[in-house]
Amino acid sequence: MHYANFAHINYIKPIPHIMKTYFLNMTWLLLLFLAFPGQRVSAQENDQQLAAVILRQDSLFWQAYNTCDLTTMVKFFSDDVEFYHDKGGITNGIDALVSSFQKGVCNNTDSFRLRRAVVKGSIKLYPMRESGVIYGAILSGEHLFYVQDKGKKERAEGLAKFTHLWILKNGAWKMTRVLSYDHGPAPYINERTAITLPTQALQKYVGKYKGPQTAEMNIQAGKGILLMIIGSKQFELYPEKEDVFFSKERDLTFEFVKQGNAVKKLIIRERDEIAETLEASK
Incomplete structure (x- = not known):
């Protein structure tokens, strides 16, 4: 029944003996509760x-x-x-x-x-x-x-x-x-803190890198981050230092090694141990 139909139901007065029985039962339950608190x-x-x-x-x-x-x-x-x-x-x-x-x-x-x-x-x-x-x-x-x-x-x-x-x-x-x-x-919990780098600083690392395990890695500059692209997959790298970036998904760091002003290598570490070293091929 729709709630609006309740407006048309006539009020029915309570029957005295039913109400008396109801209150007696409630009183009995209350006494039981009080007797065993x-x-x-x-x-x-x-x-x-x-x-x-x-x-x-x-x-x-x-x-x-x-x-x-x-x-x-x-x-x-x-x-x-x-x-x-x-x-x-x-x-x-x-x-x-x-x-x-x-x-x-x-x-x-x-x-x-x-x-x-x-x-x-x-x-x-x-x-x-x-x-x-x-x-x-x-x-x-x-x-x-x-x-x-x-x-x-x-x-x-x-x-x-x-x-x-x-x-x-x-x-x-x-x-x-x-x-x-x-x-x-175990789920990885990132404890590293990202810093802010200007776009000009990020542009220095843009290019292609090759290693013994990674045939080709493409690094692009994003908004405050670097984008690592391998094949059809893309990963976000956050700056921890000017030349060190990290992943928030795994315990991975990426260190760009320079010679003068030019980036020559990219060292990838997992759990602080070198996993792979890639050569820049800009």
């Missing part, structure tokens, strides 16, 4: 206390993980732990899990280190109850993994989701089921 609050307080405990345990575990403190890491798992990894398969039992850590991320910490960091705002916690009593909790979220090779700068390498089942056993919280999945590359 602590139940909802108590459950909320229990959930908050649970979250504090689990998040604390989770934090301590990852501190041990990031330093490859296997002795401490073991304490957070149950003996019958099951670990499910979307790339590495299934690992059953605490002994097999420790062995996988020893052969994997903790194999050679002198030359290689792996660090895990949670993605802010991704953590969710779900209490598990039986007959109203908390017996466990599910913790889920996303985390980033950073890699640092000896003598090199740390870099974000991967992004994944996790789901951990924590169970209260003999008064202690233990991870019993661990799921690690949806692994992929």
